Amino acid sequence: MRTDGSKLLEVLGEVRDGWRWRELWMTLGWRDVRTRHRRSNIGPFWNTLSLAFVATCIGTLYGGIMSRPAHEYIPHLVTGYMIWIFLQSLVLEGKDAFVGNASAIREIAVPKTVYIYKLLWKNLTILGFNSLVYIGVLAIFGLSPFPNIFLILPGLVIVLLNGIWAALLMGLINVRYRDLGQLVPNAMRLAFFITPILWFPEDATGIRRIFVDFNPFYYFIELLRAPLLGRAPSALIWAVTLGITVVGWSIAVPVYAHWRRRIAFWV
Amino acid sequence: MALIKLENITLEFPVQASVSERRRSSSSEKPIGGQLSAGPSGNMVVRALDQLSLTLGPGDRLALLGHNGAGKSTLLRVMAKLYAPTHGRVTVQGRVAPLLNLSFGMDMDSTGYDNIFIRGLFLGMSKAELKKKADAIAEFSELGDFLDLPMRTYSSGMRARLAFAISTHVETDILLLDEVVATGDARFFKKANEKLESFARDSKLLVLASHSNKVLRDLCNKALLLEHGRAKAFGPIDEVIDTYAASTGTDGK
Numbered sequence: 001m002r003t004d005g006s007k008l009l010e011v012l013g014e015v016r017d018g019w020r021w022r023e024l025w026m027t028l029g030w031r032d033v034r035t036r037h038r039r040s041n042i043g044p045f046w047n048t049l050s051l052a053f054v055a056t057c058i059g060t061l062y063g064g065i066m067s068r069p070a071h072e073y074i075p076h077l078v079t080g081y082m083i084w085i086f087l088q089s090l091v092l093e094g095k096d097a098f099v100g101n102a103s104a105i106r107e108i109a110v111p112k113t114v115y116i117y118k119l120l121w122k123n124l125t126i127l128g129f130n131s132l133v134y135i136g137v138l139a140i141f142g143l144s145p146f147p148n149i150f151l152i153l154p155g156l157v158i159v160l161l162n163g164i165w166a167a168l169l170m171g172l173i174n175v176r177y178r179d180l181g182q183l184v185p186n187a188m189r190l191a192f193f194i195t196p197i198l199w200f201p202e203d204a205t206g207i208r209r210i211f212v213d214f215n216p217f218y219y220f221i222e223l224l225r226a227p228l229l230g231r232a233p234s235a236l237i238w239a240v241t242l243g244i245t246v247v248g249w250s251i252a253v254p255v256y257a258h259w260r261r262r263i264a265f266w267v
Numbered sequence: 268m269a270l271i272k273l274e275n276i277t278l279e280f281p282v283q284a285s286v287s288e289r290r291r292s293s294s295s296e297k298p299i300g301g302q303l304s305a306g307p308s309g310n311m312v313v314r315a316l317d318q319l320s321l322t323l324g325p326g327d328r329l330a331l332l333g334h335n336g337a338g339k340s341t342l343l344r345v346m347a348k349l350y351a352p353t354h355g356r357v358t359v360q361g362r363v364a365p366l367l368n369l370s371f372g373m374d375m376d377s378t379g380y381d382n383i384f385i386r387g388l389f390l391g392m393s394k395a396e397l398k399k400k401a402d403a404i405a406e407f408s409e410l411g412d413f414l415d416l417p418m419r420t421y422s423s424g425m426r427a428r429l430a431f432a433i434s435t436h437v438e439t440d441i442l443l444l445d446e447v448v449a450t451g452d453a454r455f456f457k458k459a460n461e462k463l464e465s466f467a468r469d470s471k472l473l474v475l476a477s478h479s480n481k482v483l484r485d486l487c488n489k490a491l492l493l494e495h496g497r498a499k500a501f502g503p504i505d506e507v508i509d510t511y512a513a514s515t516g517t518d519g520k
Contacts, residue, residue, distance in 0.1 A: 024388040031374070031385075038376065107368050108389050109348040261351040264344075265280055 007257040014260075015164065018113030025114050029121030047129040054081060055133060062198055071141045078137050079228040080197040082130045083221050086123055087159070088188055093119045094167030095174045095184050102267035112263065116167040120160055134228065145230035152227040158241050159220060165245075165252035172256055175266045191217055216244055269361040269440040269472035271323040271346055276355030278316040278341060278496075300336030301496050315341040316352065317496040323489075325470035328463070330483035330504055332511050333493035339476035342493070343367060343443045346474060361440030361472070364390055368445075369423070369430045379414035379421070379429055380405070386430065390437045400436050407458070408432040427451050435462050441472045460485055480508055 018025070037043045055078045063073035094116070098105060101115045138145065174180045195217045196204070204212050212218050219240040226233040280301075301315040315338050323329055331339040344350045345357060347365040373382050383404050387397040405414055408428045413421065421429070428451055434442065442463075451459060463486050467473055477483050483490065483504065490507035492500040500510045 021388075023394055027385065027388055027394075031377075035374075035376070103368065104389070106344075106349065108365055109363070110389060110391075264349050264351075 008253055011168075011253050011257045011260070014111045014113050017111040018117050021110055021114045022117070024110070025118040026121055029118045030125060032118070032122045033125050044126070044129050047126050048132045051078070051082060051085075051130045051133045052136070055137065058198065066199065066203075068200075071143075075137050075141060075143060075229055076200065076225075077198065078134055079225045080221055082127065082134060083224045083228075084192060084195070084197050084217075085130065086127045086224075087217060087220055088192070089123045089126070090120070090159075090163040091166060091170070091188060092185060093123070094163060095170040095181055097167040097171035098175050098263050098267055099171070099178075099181065105264055105267050112260065113164070113168075116164055116171070119167065120163050124156075124160075143230065145228060148227050148230050148232045150227070151232055152224060155223045155227060155233070155241075158223060158245055161245050162220070162241075162248055165248040168256045169248075169252040172259055172263065175263055176259075191215075195221060197221065216240075219244070269323075269325050269470070270358065271321070271360075271441065271472060271474075272356075272358040273319055273321045273345070274356040274358075276316055276319050276345065276352040276357060277314065278345060278350060279353045280313040280315060282311045282313055299334050301338060301341075315496050316345065318355075319496070319498050321491065321498070321501070323472055323474070325472060326467055327489055328467050328473040328487040329475070330487035330490040330507070331474065331476040331493065332483070332490055332507060333499075334515075337493040338496040339493060340367065340445055341496075343445050343474060343476060346441070347443055359441070362391065362438065363441045363443065364434045364437045364439040365443040366430060366434040366445065367443065369426050373418055373426065373430070375419040376417050378417055379408075379410055382418055382429065383414075383433055386433045387437065390434065390439075392437055396438075404429075404432045404436050407436065407462070409455070424451055424455070428455055431459060435459075435466065439471070442466060442474070444473070444475045446477050456482075480512075484508065 033044050037046050040046060042049070055074060058081075059070065059074040059077050062077070063070055066073065093100070097115045097119060098112065104110075104115070105112065137143075170180065170184070194211045195215055196212060201212045201218065201222075219237050222237050223233050223241050226237070301313045302317065304312050304314065319342070331342060333339055341350065343365070344367070345352055346359060347363055347367070348357070348359060349365075351357075374385060377385070380401070383401050384394065384397050387400075388394070392400070405411075408414075408425075408431075410421075410425060410429060413425065418426065431451070463473060467488075473486070475483065475486055487504050489502065490500075490504045491498060492507050492511050499514075500507045
């Protein structure tokens with residue numbers, strides 16, 4: 001497979017052009033948030049409510065089993081779980097970025113990154129609704145995440161950059177090989193349990209450390225969870241997440257550049 | 268300025284299917300559709316467009332004619348820059364508004380009014396522009412209070428009216444239509460006709476695929492006859508319709 005420079009530039013052009021269509025993808029993203037809870041009275045606040053249920057039930061049950069005090073376990077659980085929902089949606093919806101918009105792709109030539117920005121925007125909005133629970137938890141346990149909370153911003157930028165390449169790559173592969181669409185949800189279900197969300201990373205010892213040390217999701221969760229809990233992510237966290245960003249983009253761009261013209265035929 | 272220039276374009280679809288042993292057509296009969304052949308990796312390849320060249324400028328209103336599967340819709344999609352040709356070059360200058368599929372960009376659970384915004388944004392308009400134009404679009408569609416009802420309550424003719432109204436009110440240079448005007452009733456057809464004529468007077472470019480010779484005669488001044496993806500005839504509308512009628516053995520009215 002050979003891809004020349006001009007094709008790579010076309011991809012970067014598409015990434016940039018997508019930004020100009022923000023009125024479109026912001027409208028579509030917000031509509032997606034609303035349509036999920038159409039005709040319900042509290043609408044998108046169901047996201048908030050459902051996270052609150054999880055925090056209450058799992059928080060008291062698992063906190064007790066692992067004999068951790070509530071003021072330690074519940075903030076850890078709520079932040080970790082809320083970030084997991086975000087990351088998981090970026091992966092699961094990223095693979096459907098093109099398949100799920102087939103009718104639009106066959107009809108009108110807007111930059112295909114529009115569909116990716118739409119899903120990023122949608123999930124950022126849902127993260128916003130979920131963070132109401134986080135704010136509630138801070139209030140109940142009297143925690144203050146300042147000043148490190150501001151590190152959430154560079155952290156989010158890194159996560160979103162990864163969301164773009166993951167959707168470009170998986171979205172493209174899934175257009176051609178639909179088995180990926182079946183494989184990914186299974187993998188993600190497993191990933192939830194082997195990633196320190198319900199449990200603490202420092203509790204994994206010995207050989208079990210591989211589930212923390214070699215788990216990319218751990219680094220992305222920690223990148224956002226640490227600032228939310230008022231800590232600064234360690235240098236290792238920054239290094240690994242930035243490294244994955246660079247590697248991911250340098251794989252996704254040439255692959256996408258080579259095949260992107262075929263998407264309209266395959267969806 | 269509106270310009271569409273196609274230089275020797277060929278478009279092949281790879282299709283994942285194996286040649287069936289079920290039926291071998293005799294070499295004398297040629298099926299409808301594009302040209303089928305076996306690709307390098309055993310896949311079937313459909314050659315939907317075959318070495319097609321064409322130049323259209325401002326004020327041209329082109330009719331696309333041909334049998335089912337002759338490549339009319341595919342050609343429209345190439346002009347809309349949705350399909351990249353396998354060989355050859357496509358140059359399109361000007362803003363393009365395609366109207367190929369009526370259900371596109373339409374959310375059946377949203378109101379007609381909301382759908383003006385969704386489809387309009389897809390066509391490259393801003394929300395501010397759409398707010399200004401929404402009344403004109405609503406009026407042109409003649410849907411009245413139906414615009415406040417969900418789209419699923421609309422008939423196909425009503426959907427066509429709305430989709431057509433949006434696409435023709437967009438700031439655009441090139442309009443691509445695929446067999447859609449025909450869904451409207453006589454009254455709407457007359458209105459659409461006037462709109463398209465004013466469109467052509469403004470030196471814009473129109474390409475329309477249809478099986479209705481009456482629609483094509485009324486709206487277009489040039490025609491391209493496609494057969495199995497090849498250009499069979501190109502010229503003034505009446506001549507090409509006569510050629511097509513002669514080849515199919517109908518009277519072309």
